[in-house]
Amino acid sequence: MPKEKILIVEDNKALSKLIAKKMETHLHFDVDVAHSLVQAQELIQKEGNYFIALLDLNLPDAPDGEVVDFMIEKKVPSIVLTGSIDIETRDKILKKDVIDYVYKGNMDDVNYIFTLIERLHKNRDIKVLVVDDSITVRAQIKGILKQQMFKVMVAAHGEEALVFLEDNPDIKLVLTDFNMPVIDGIELTKEIRKSQTKNELSIIAMTSSNAEHISAKFLKIGANDFIHKPFTKEEIACRINNSLDSIEYIAKIKDMAHNDFLTGLSNRHSFFEEMNHYYKVAKESSESFALAMIDIDNFKNINDSFGHGIGDFVLIELAKILKNNLKGSDIVSRFGGEEFCIVLKNIDHKKALEYFIKLKSSISNVTIRPKEAKSFNITVSIGVAFGDANTLDDIFKQADNALYSAKKNGKNRVEVG
Numbered sequence: 001m002p003k004e005k006i007l008i009v010e011d012n013k014a015l016s017k018l019i020a021k022k023m024e025t026h027l028h029f030d031v032d033v034a035h036s037l038v039q040a041q042e043l044i045q046k047e048g049n050y051f052i053a054l055l056d057l058n059l060p061d062a063p064d065g066e067v068v069d070f071m072i073e074k075k076v077p078s079i080v081l082t083g084s085i086d087i088e089t090r091d092k093i094l095k096k097d098v099i100d101y102v103y104k105g106n107m108d109d110v111n112y113i114f115t116l117i118e119r120l121h122k123n124r125d126i127k128v129l130v131v132d133d134s135i136t137v138r139a140q141i142k143g144i145l146k147q148q149m150f151k152v153m154v155a156a157h158g159e160e161a162l163v164f165l166e167d168n169p170d171i172k173l174v175l176t177d178f179n180m181p182v183i184d185g186i187e188l189t190k191e192i193r194k195s196q197t198k199n200e201l202s203i204i205a206m207t208s209s210n211a212e213h214i215s216a217k218f219l220k221i222g223a224n225d226f227i228h229k230p231f232t233k234e235e236i237a238c239r240i241n242n243s244l245d246s247i248e249y250i251a252k253i254k255d256m257a258h259n260d261f262l263t264g265l266s267n268r269h270s271f272f273e274e275m276n277h278y279y280k281v282a283k284e285s286s287e288s289f290a291l292a293m294i295d296i297d298n299f300k301n302i303n304d305s306f307g308h309g310i311g312d313f314v315l316i317e318l319a320k321i322l323k324n325n326l327k328g329s330d331i332v333s334r335f336g337g338e339e340f341c342i343v344l345k346n347i348d349h350k351k352a353l354e355y356f357i358k359l360k361s362s363i364s365n366v367t368i369r370p371k372e373a374k375s376f377n378i379t380v381s382i383g384v385a386f387g388d389a390n391t392l393d394d395i396f397k398q399a400d401n402a403l404y405s406a407k408k409n410g411k412n413r414v415e416v417g
Contacts, residue, residue, distance in 0.1 A: 003030045006117070007053040009040045009067055010081060011060055012104075019054065019110065026114060027121075037062035041070065050076050052117055054102075057082040057093070065092075072097050077149070079116065094233055099147050119241050123149040126244065127168055130154045131161040131188065132177040132206070137229070141175060144233050148240065158183025162191060171201065173244060175236075178207035178214055186217060193222035199250045202243040206231075260334040262312055263319035271333035271341060278331070278345065279392045289387040290344045290352035291395050293403040294322070297379045297411040299338040306373045313370045314378060321366060325359055341399075349386055356382050356414050364412060379412035 006029045010016035013035060020031040032047060034040040037059050044050075053076045057065050071078045080093050080101040093101045100116060103109050128150045130141045138154045145152045153168070155161040157180040165171055174192065178185040189203055205218040208229040215226040224243050227236060258270040266274070282289055296302075296318065303311040315338065322332045322340060331343040344352050360382055369375045383403025389395045398417030406415040 003028060004051040005030045005032060005047065005049070007032050007034065007040065007043060007047075007050045007076070009034045009037070009053065009059065010056040011035050012056070015104065015110075019113065022114065023117075027117060029117075036060055037067045037070065040067055044071075044074055044076070052076075052099075052120065053078045054113065055080050057084075057089075068093075068096055068098065077120075077147070079113065097147070100234070100237070119245070120149050122244075122248075124151075126173070127151045127153065127171045128173045128175070128240075129161060129164055129168075129171050130175050131156075131158060131180070131185070132175075133157055133180045134177070137177070141236070144236060145240070147233075148237055157181050158185065158188035158191070161188055165192065172247065173202045173204070173240060175204045175206060175240075178205060178218075186221065189218060189221050189223055198222055198224050199247060202247055204239060204243060260319075263316055263334050265319050265323065265340070266331070266333045268333065268335050271331065271335070274331060275343060275392065278343070279387075282345070282387055287346050287387075288348055290347055290349070290356075291385050291387070291399050292342045292344075292356055293335075293383045293396075293399045294340040294342065295381050295403055295407070296338040297381055297407075302378070306370070310370050310373050314368055317366070317368055318363065318378070318380075321363055322359075325362070352386070353384065353414070353416065356384055360412065360414055381406035381411050382414045383417060384414060385417040 006023055008016050008019055008031060010019070010033070016033050016035070020033050023029055023031050029051065032043050034043055038061055053071050055067050055071060055078050057068065057080055059067055068078060068080060078098045080098055081104050082089060082093065082101055083104050085103045085105075090101065099120065102113055102116075128145055130138055130145070130152065132138045132141070133156050138156075142152050142154055153164050153171075155164055158176070159182040161174065161176070162183070165174075176185040176188050183191070185205055185207070189205065192201065192203060202224045203222065204225045204227060205215070205223045206227050206229055207214055218226050224246070225239050227239055258266060260267045281287070296314065299311065299314070302314055315334070318340070319334065322342060326332055326342070329345050331345075333341045335341050344355060347355070360380060364377060364379045367375050367377055381403060383399045383401065383406055385395045385398035385402060387395060389398060402415040402417035406413045409415065
């Protein structure tokens with residue numbers, strides 16, 4: 001699939017070159033550069049669609065922001081680059097149908113561009129619900145959110161909002177007014193927090209009331225943020241993006257705590273949490289299961305011959321194979337190094353053994369194709385144990401002993417403990 005494109009229209013060739021290089025390196029977009037309005041028009045005619053255009057406000061052949069009006073006419077989402085930060089210029093830019101403006105002051109200002117584009121790229125997959133009884137306000141906020149590339153839904157009051165939330169459990173942000181008929185913003189926030197925490201769904205409350213206790217009440221019952229009406233496009237966009245950034249950072253931290261950073265499989269700690277629970281259930285219901293320790297043969301030689309980068313590539317590819325060969329309820333985990341563990345639930349001994357023999361053969365038939373080295377094949381040794389032992393520790397010891405036997409007896413084989 002071809003990369004999406006970004007258009008930079010900037011007459012400062014050193015600055016445009018710097019932005020283009022960083023863009024291609026850090027954000028993985030293809031970048032086209034124009035140094036004038038005429039060049040930009042030619043690229044639009046030739047290339048057509050761009051994810052974003054970065055536009056210098058003052059070009060040699062367009063000194064009064066004509067390039068901005070041209071991009072708006074062509075419906076290209078745009079961020080304005082300006083060397084002036086006075087209030088008149090700012091207001092003039094924000095009245096236009098643009099995403100944002102960036103002051104070209106120093107590298108911190110330029111770096112903001114990358115943060116913003118990365119945020120916009122994520123926003124396209126995020127659902128936002130606007131809840132306000134004013135048609136005018138709903139339309140205003142929807143327009144701002146559409147500029148920020150969100151998927152936007154609107155509701156006239158809390159009761160309607162709850163229906164949207166039930167039908168769309170993947171909504172990540174709710175902007176709610178305070179004074180509304182049927183169910184107001186306070187009651188809506190309370191209802192949402194019964195099922196979703198601040199780390200799962202963000203709520204930003206809005207009101208035109210000057211009463212300070214309203215904002216405090218919203219925050220105490222679970223709102224992530226609060227904004228007074230009337231607000232600027234800049235303010236609400238920044239608050240929304242900051243709120244979503246926080247949710248994503250927390251989700252990332254949770255993911256790092258439970259999943260292996262390289263392969264994305266559950267890590268050893270997460271595996272034992274799940275396995276301890278399952279083992280109790282399996283024992284109580286007399287459910288048969290199989291546990292296997294899997295180790296890549298001669299992995300040290302792969303690292304020594306090709307480098308650790310290729311070694312990591314092998315681990316990632318093997319993780320994909322293991323994951324793709326499991327049914328939904330089974331467990332796969334990376335224990336560390338080149339060692340993995342699989343648990344097959346609700347399966348008899350014969351079928352489990354057949355599965356692992358087939359898995360071993362499948363792995364040996366997959367060709368590893370790294371970009372930096374010649375293609376090669378790998379093999380694995382597998383030690384299998386069944387859920388008949390007295391304790392979970394005993395099952396693991398049996399699987400480990402079986403893996404040791406598989407290694408000792410020639411590798412690329414399955415042994416049963």
